[in-house]
Amino acid sequence: MARSKQQRSVETREAILRAAAAVFEESGYAGASISRILQRAGATAGSLYFHFKSKEELARAVMTAQPETIVPHLASEGLQRLVDITLVWCHQLRLDLTLRAGVRLTTEQTTFGMADAAAPYDEWVAIMADVLETAAERGELQPGIDPKGLATFIVEHCTGMQLYSAARSSDRADLPQRVVSMWQLLLPGIAVPTVAVRIETRPDRFHPTAA
Amino acid sequence: MARSKQQRSVETREAILRAAAAVFEESGYAGASISRILQRAGATAGSLYFHFKSKEELARAVMTAQPETIVPHLASEGLQRLVDITLVWCHQLRLDLTLRAGVRLTTEQTTFGMADAAAPYDEWVAIMADVLETAAERGELQPGIDPKGLATFIVEHCTGMQLYSAARSSDRADLPQRVVSMWQLLLPGIAVPTVAVRIETRPDRFHPTAA
Numbered sequence: 001m002a003r004s005k006q007q008r009s010v011e012t013r014e015a016i017l018r019a020a021a022a023v024f025e026e027s028g029y030a031g032a033s034i035s036r037i038l039q040r041a042g043a044t045a046g047s048l049y050f051h052f053k054s055k056e057e058l059a060r061a062v063m064t065a066q067p068e069t070i071v072p073h074l075a076s077e078g079l080q081r082l083v084d085i086t087l088v089w090c091h092q093l094r095l096d097l098t099l100r101a102g103v104r105l106t107t108e109q110t111t112f113g114m115a116d117a118a119a120p121y122d123e124w125v126a127i128m129a130d131v132l133e134t135a136a137e138r139g140e141l142q143p144g145i146d147p148k149g150l151a152t153f154i155v156e157h158c159t160g161m162q163l164y165s166a167a168r169s170s171d172r173a174d175l176p177q178r179v180v181s182m183w184q185l186l187l188p189g190i191a192v193p194t195v196a197v198r199i200e201t202r203p204d205r206f207h208p209t210a211a
Numbered sequence: 212m213a214r215s216k217q218q219r220s221v222e223t224r225e226a227i228l229r230a231a232a233a234v235f236e237e238s239g240y241a242g243a244s245i246s247r248i249l250q251r252a253g254a255t256a257g258s259l260y261f262h263f264k265s266k267e268e269l270a271r272a273v274m275t276a277q278p279e280t281i282v283p284h285l286a287s288e289g290l291q292r293l294v295d296i297t298l299v300w301c302h303q304l305r306l307d308l309t310l311r312a313g314v315r316l317t318t319e320q321t322t323f324g325m326a327d328a329a330a331p332y333d334e335w336v337a338i339m340a341d342v343l344e345t346a347a348e349r350g351e352l353q354p355g356i357d358p359k360g361l362a363t364f365i366v367e368h369c370t371g372m373q374l375y376s377a378a379r380s381s382d383r384a385d386l387p388q389r390v391v392s393m394w395q396l397l398l399p400g401i402a403v404p405t406v407a408v409r410i411e412t413r414p415d416r417f418h419p420t421a422a
Binding site: 030106118121150152155156158159160178189 | 241379
């Protein structure tokens, strides 16, 4: 059966996004050119500009796609779900080009001065705060722990962890161990004791595959 | 009294380093040129290459100078000293060009692939682990807290905090409040209760001046 025009348009948009992620991941924002993205996607300039107004809008779409590379892999709830976000994230950072490009762009953009540069961080904070609200309702958090404040803390920490890890080796080989260490240090101070002991933090809890 | 030749050499080296910090801070590693650094320092190429072999060596010297912009301002010991490092750091990041350039280069260098990219992080970990060894000897830390592990955690967190803060606003206006929030979340889990209550975390504890 022939694909509909709309279906082809969705596929073209996805091919352009994947190509953009690959080029941004390899060359960064400044080094990426629209012509290389077109060549890699096998698309025309007309179809690219139909979907994205500019290189900045393409970069923004790649940054915004970060949660889509992680959230579908989650099955747990409450505090375990928050831990699982970080475990899937550190796996996917090695497998998923779109996530790696999104993280690189988010780190770089402070330098190239994109408008609303904090948006990708804020989006992660909103997702994690939502998960922590559920954890609080389930009685998993210690009294006085503010979901939004803790979510901000986790986003700050994950940002720094992946950067230090990438400075150590380009494949971020020690990132899973850093994630485990973070939770070992944090859990006793944020979770009620009965929950803290049953949260699983093994990095091999997930074996997600590339998108 | 005429300055000695050695004194003039030290002054030239410092002028070149300050100029390099200003240019790196403004334009990043890729955008900085030796000719602009020379122009700003009012120095000759011969004197620059006498002190520094390459742009990379200049960048490394700027990154390595980070602790010098902070450690001289400290007077406390133990856990309070660790807290004070982070309080002075978030003040100085707004005042001290050399520190700001060092932080920018450290963040960027993963991208431009400098050898031994983790060294500036490792140096901070060593400084903080040393301070935490003293805290442990003074009985300030809870049992099971590993000085090196906690020092790594603080460096990871400060890295992410300043990046998120810089994405929010280029002058990192909310960084002092982020530092306070970090300690409010961490102290109950790492310090013994009698110490946790007397650690001061007010951001206005220090008013250091530019170097």
